[in-house]
Amino acid sequence: MYPxxxxxxxxxxxxxxxxxxxxxxxxxxxxxxxxxxxxxxxxHQGIRYFRNAFFFYGIAFVLRYLLAKPIYFELMxxxxxxxxxxxxxxxxYSLLWKKFExxxxxxxxxxxxxxxxxxxxxxxxxLDYLWEGYTFMFISQIILFGFAxxxxxxxxxxxGKQHKFLKLYFCVMILNFIAWTLNFIFSSFFGSRLRWLAxxxxxxxxxxxxxxxxxxxxxxxxxxx
Amino acid sequence: MARKRExxxxxxxxxxxxxxxxxxxxxxxxxxSNLSPQMFKEYINELIEKKFIxxxxxxxxxxxxxxxxxxxxxxxxxxxxERFVENFGL
Numbered sequence: 067m068y069p070x071x072x073x074x075x076x077x078x079x080x081x082x083x084x085x086x087x088x089x090x091x092x093x094x095x096x097x098x099x100x101x102x103x104x105x106x107x108x109x110h111q112g113i114r115y116f117r118n119a120f121f122f123y124g125i126a127f128v129l130r131y132l133l134a135k136p137i138y139f140e141l142m143x144x145x146x147x148x149x150x151x152x153x154x155x156x157x158x159y160s161l162l163w164k165k166f167e168x169x170x171x172x173x174x175x176x177x178x179x180x181x182x183x184x185x186x187x188x189x190x191x192x193l194d195y196l197w198e199g200y201t202f203m204f205i206s207q208i209i210l211f212g213f214a215x216x217x218x219x220x221x222x223x224x225x226g227k228q229h230k231f232l233k234l235y236f237c238v239m240i241l242n243f244i245a246w247t248l249n250f251i252f253s254s255f256f257g258s259r260l261r262w263l264a265x266x267x268x269x270x271x272x273x274x275x276x277x278x279x280x281x282x283x284x285x286x287x288x289x290x291x
Numbered sequence: 292m293a294r295k296r297e298x299x300x301x302x303x304x305x306x307x308x309x310x311x312x313x314x315x316x317x318x319x320x321x322x323x324s325n326l327s328p329q330m331f332k333e334y335i336n337e338l339i340e341k342k343f344i345x346x347x348x349x350x351x352x353x354x355x356x357x358x359x360x361x362x363x364x365x366x367x368x369x370x371x372x373e374r375f376v377e378n379f380g381l
Contacts, residue, residue, distance in 0.1 A: 089322060099377075104371065104372055104375055106370070107361070107364045107368050107372065108299075108365060108368070108372045109341040110299075110372065110376060110381070112376060112379075112381025113372075113375065113376065113381060115381075116379060116381060119365055160379075160381055161381070163381075215381070216378055223378035225377060225380075228377070229374075229377045229378045230378070231292050231378035231379065232377075232378060232379075235378070236378060237379060268364075279379070280379070281375075284371075284374050284375050284376075284379070285371055285375060285376045286371075287371060289371075
């Protein structure tokens with residue numbers, strides 16, 4: 067559709083990868099800092115898991131930039147994948163934690179549920195290492211965001227009129243689901259061509275920008291939802 | 292029928308009662324919180340554990356509650372926290 071643009075991106079692939087990774091990492095750390103402050107005041111476990119998700123995503127995207135360098139490529143790839151999958155699990159669990167935990171403050175890293183996520187993530191990373199790809203990560207995230215879309219749709223239906231961002235949050239989960247599905251299709255069947263993957267990158271940037279917009283808007287002191 | 296208070300709202304009400312009545316006694320706080328004794332105990336334990344309030348034991352074993360700096364910060368930011376939790380479905 068825009069051949070000149072694609073050619074320009076293809077010629078400056080590393081530069082664009084750098085800006086893409088850094089942009090998302092910066093968004094993640096802003097979200098992390100904003101939610102960390104709220105967590106420290108409230109000790110709310112849901113805010114804690116949401117915050118952790120963006121911390122893990124932030125680390126993953128910093129590592130993703132490092133993947134451009136051939137040194138330690140394999141190690142970086144494994145660590146990147148670990149943080150990326152754990153970010154997804156934390157975001158998903160932030161919607162579900164109330165069903166599994168009481169309101170007692172427990173560690174968000176060292177508890178049984180998170181240990182299960184760590185083990186699952188470890189298994190996925192090892193399987194992808196053995197199969198030399200990201201197939202298992204893609205499938206796990208597609209399933210995860212499929213369920214997250216259903217949960218956020220239910221949340222929107224039950225409280226969407228009073229809390230406007232619930233609708234946008236549901237849309238973000240759907241976009242996340244679409245982004246992971248396209249990523250899987252393009253990587254598996256179109257040989258990771260930049261022409262196709264660039265669309266996923268744009269979608270990812272939109273997803274993270276919506277998260278940032280939501281966090282900034284909702285945490286504004288004088289706003290009313 | 293009166294609507295059921297959300298958890299964060301209950302916490303806000305307890306903290307407000309403590310802030311407005313310095314060194315409030317447990318029985319008075321129980322009435323002010325409008326909770327059952329069992330629920331009241333759970334909330335108080337949680338608030339002490341999260342360092343939102345202190346249980347002070349004075350002369351003749353007299354127990355009173357006082358709000359901490361963290362508890363005050365929670366009240367200042369209550370609206371933002373409530374809005375965040377509700378808008379993100381947490």
